[in-house]
Amino acid sequence: MKKRLAAWLVLGIITVVAGLSLAITNEVTRDVIKKQAEQAEVDARIAVLSEAGDFLEVPREQLPGGDKSPLDGLFAGTTDGETVGHVGKVVVTGYGGPIEIIAGVLPDGTISGVNIGGADFAETPGLGAKARDVAFAEQFVGKKAPLKIAASGAEDADNTIDAIAAATITSRAVLAGVNRIASEVDAYLNPETPGGLAEGTTYTASQQGFKGPITVFVTVKDDGTISALTVGDDAFSETDGLGTLVREKEFTQQFVGKSLPVELDDIEAVAGATVSTKAVLAAINQAYEDKNIVVLEAPKPEGTTYTASQQGFKGPVTVFVTVKDDGTISALTVGDDEFNETDGLGTLVQEKEFTQQFVGKSLPVELGDIEAVAGATVSTKAVLAAINQAYEERNVAEATEAEDSIEPSEQPVLTEAPAASDAPDAPEVPTDAIIEAFEGFKGPVAVAVVFDEKGAITFLKIGDDRFAETPGLGDKVLAEEFAQQFIGKVPPIDIKDIDTIAGATMTTKAVIDGINEAYSKVSVSDEIPEDAIIEAFDGYAGPVAVAVVFDEKGAITFLKIGDDRFAETPSLGDKVLEEEFAQQFIGKVPPIDIKDIDAVAGATMSTQAVIDGINEAYTKHGK
Structure with missing residues (x-):
C-alpha cells in the first residue's frame, strides 16, 4: 500500500512539474513568437516595396471608412522624407482558411510586390499552396488594379493573372485581396470631397x-x-x-x-x-x-453648440454657433421660427455664403473679420452680437434644437434598404446541355453540361429539384465558385484535379461522375489538322508521338500527344495524355526546356520525349 501511495505521489509531482514547465515555456516564448511575427511583417513590407527606406503606419481613423476599413494596416513607405508608395495588409478567405496578403502600391497605382501567406495559411499542398510560389506572386508586379483572372487559353494582358491550376478559389481570393489593397490605397490618396x-x-x-x-x-x-x-x-x-x-x-x-x-x-x-x-x-x-430616397443625416461639427438672440431690423435674430475647445468656430446657423428679416436683404445672413465665412474664426468676432451683407448692416451686426453673446454666456443649445438647426449634410447616410427579394433564378440550361445524375450522400446530384468542339466544358449547372445534400457540407457544390473551376477543363476529370468540398467527398464525386458520363455521350473531334507536324521520340516504354501546329510567330496553337503505339506506364507516363498537361504548352514558342513546364512526377522520360518531339517539329516549321 505504501509503495502504491509513493508511486502516485511521484506521478503527481511529475505532472505538476511538467505543467509548470509548459506554462513557463509558454510565457517565455510568447514574446519571442510575437516579435518573430512582427519582424516577418516588417520583412514582407520591405520585400513588396523595396524602394522605401522607412515605413510609417497610417492611423486607422485616416483610412477610408475608418474603423470599418477592410485593411488590417496601411503603411506609407518613405525615402529621404518623401513618400514612394504604400503597403497594405488584408486577410481574405481561401479554400483552406484565412490567407494574409501584403501588397505594395506605387503612387501611380502600379503594384510593386505581393507577399502571400500568414501564420494560418492552410491551402491544399500541391494546389492552393502554390499561391506562395514566387512565380504566382510575381504575376502581379508591374500591373495596375483592378486585375482579373485570365480566360483559359488567353494571352497575358496588363490587367490579368493566370490562376493556379485546380485552385481557382485560392487564386481568386488572393486576387481579391490585392485588388482590395490597391483600391483602398487609391481611396486614401484620392478621397472624394x-x-x-x-x-x-x-x-x-x-x-x-x-x-x-x-x-x-x-x-x-x-x-x-x-x-x-x-x-x-x-x-x-x-x-x-x-x-x-x-x-x-x-x-x-x-x-x-x-x-x-x-x-x-x-x-x-x-x-x-x-x-x-x-x-x-x-x-x-x-x-x-x-423611389426609396436615402435619408440625409445632419453633420456633427466638432465642438459645443451655443445659442443666443439679438434684435435685428424687423425682429429677433437667433444663432446656433458651434465652437471648438480652442475657441474657433466650426459651424454656424442663423435663424429660427421667429426670423423675419427683409427678403433679399436681411434674409441673406442665413445663406451659406455668409455663414461659411465665420468657420475658423476665433471668438469674439468683429465686423472687420467678415464681409457684411450689403444693405443689411443691422441684420449683420445682430448676427455678430448674438454669436459673441452665445459664447460669452456659454448658453449651450439643447441637443434637439441644435440638431434641427444645422443644415443637412450633402453626404448620404447608408440607411436600411428594403428587404431583399427572393434569390434570382438559377441560370437557364441551354438546349444543347447533356443532363446526368449520380447518387450523392442523400440523393441524386444532377448536372447539366455543355462542351465545345474540343470537349472543353463551357457551361455547368449542378443540382435540380431532387437535390437534398447536407446543408453546410454537400450543398456547397451548388456554389458558383465550385462549378466555375470545371469551366475550360476537358474530361475525364479526376477528383484530384479540382478543389473538393471538405467533408463532402460523395457529393463531389457524384458531380464528377455526372460530368464524365455526360462527356462520354458527346462526339469530340479528334482530327489532327492538315498543317500539323508529327514527330515521335522514345519514352520509357516506347515511342511517344506528338502532332503540333504553330502560328506565324512560332507559338504552339495545337498539340496532340500519343498515337496507337503509345504504351507508357499507367498512372505515371500516361499522364502526358491529359489535357491539362498538353494545355501548358499552348502559346509557348520552342525550343522548350523541361524547366519551362510542370513535368509529370515520376515520368521524366515520357515528359522529355514530348518536349523533344515538339522541339524537333519546330525545326521543321516554316520549311
Whole structure:
C-alpha cells in the first residue's frame, strides 16, 4: 500500500512539474513568437516595396471608412522624407482558411510586390499552396488594379493573372485581396470631397445575391440617367475574387450615364459572378422604381453648440454657433421660427455664403473679420452680437434644437434598404446541355453540361429539384465558385484535379461522375489538322508521338500527344495524355526546356520525349 501511495505521489509531482514547465515555456516564448511575427511583417513590407527606406503606419481613423476599413494596416513607405508608395495588409478567405496578403502600391497605382501567406495559411499542398510560389506572386508586379483572372487559353494582358491550376478559389481570393489593397490605397490618396458629389437624388434598395443581400446606393439625375453608384453595405458577403468585384470602380463606373431601367446587355457582367451582377441590376432598378430616397443625416461639427438672440431690423435674430475647445468656430446657423428679416436683404445672413465665412474664426468676432451683407448692416451686426453673446454666456443649445438647426449634410447616410427579394433564378440550361445524375450522400446530384468542339466544358449547372445534400457540407457544390473551376477543363476529370468540398467527398464525386458520363455521350473531334507536324521520340516504354501546329510567330496553337503505339506506364507516363498537361504548352514558342513546364512526377522520360518531339517539329516549321 505504501509503495502504491509513493508511486502516485511521484506521478503527481511529475505532472505538476511538467505543467509548470509548459506554462513557463509558454510565457517565455510568447514574446519571442510575437516579435518573430512582427519582424516577418516588417520583412514582407520591405520585400513588396523595396524602394522605401522607412515605413510609417497610417492611423486607422485616416483610412477610408475608418474603423470599418477592410485593411488590417496601411503603411506609407518613405525615402529621404518623401513618400514612394504604400503597403497594405488584408486577410481574405481561401479554400483552406484565412490567407494574409501584403501588397505594395506605387503612387501611380502600379503594384510593386505581393507577399502571400500568414501564420494560418492552410491551402491544399500541391494546389492552393502554390499561391506562395514566387512565380504566382510575381504575376502581379508591374500591373495596375483592378486585375482579373485570365480566360483559359488567353494571352497575358496588363490587367490579368493566370490562376493556379485546380485552385481557382485560392487564386481568386488572393486576387481579391490585392485588388482590395490597391483600391483602398487609391481611396486614401484620392478621397472624394463634397464638391465632387454626383448630381441628382440618391436611392437605395437591396436584392439577394449569391451569398447574401446586395444593397445599392444609386444617384440619378432628373433626366433618369445614373450619375453615381455604390454597391454594398455592412451585410455584403459575396465571394472574394468573384462577387466582390461588383464593388470595384471598374464595374460600378460603367453604369454612369446609363438610362434607367438598366439591363444586363447594357453593361459588362463580372465573369463567374452572374448572380451577383444580376442582383445589382435588380436592386438599381427597384431603388429607382420605388423611389426609396436615402435619408440625409445632419453633420456633427466638432465642438459645443451655443445659442443666443439679438434684435435685428424687423425682429429677433437667433444663432446656433458651434465652437471648438480652442475657441474657433466650426459651424454656424442663423435663424429660427421667429426670423423675419427683409427678403433679399436681411434674409441673406442665413445663406451659406455668409455663414461659411465665420468657420475658423476665433471668438469674439468683429465686423472687420467678415464681409457684411450689403444693405443689411443691422441684420449683420445682430448676427455678430448674438454669436459673441452665445459664447460669452456659454448658453449651450439643447441637443434637439441644435440638431434641427444645422443644415443637412450633402453626404448620404447608408440607411436600411428594403428587404431583399427572393434569390434570382438559377441560370437557364441551354438546349444543347447533356443532363446526368449520380447518387450523392442523400440523393441524386444532377448536372447539366455543355462542351465545345474540343470537349472543353463551357457551361455547368449542378443540382435540380431532387437535390437534398447536407446543408453546410454537400450543398456547397451548388456554389458558383465550385462549378466555375470545371469551366475550360476537358474530361475525364479526376477528383484530384479540382478543389473538393471538405467533408463532402460523395457529393463531389457524384458531380464528377455526372460530368464524365455526360462527356462520354458527346462526339469530340479528334482530327489532327492538315498543317500539323508529327514527330515521335522514345519514352520509357516506347515511342511517344506528338502532332503540333504553330502560328506565324512560332507559338504552339495545337498539340496532340500519343498515337496507337503509345504504351507508357499507367498512372505515371500516361499522364502526358491529359489535357491539362498538353494545355501548358499552348502559346509557348520552342525550343522548350523541361524547366519551362510542370513535368509529370515520376515520368521524366515520357515528359522529355514530348518536349523533344515538339522541339524537333519546330525545326521543321516554316520549311
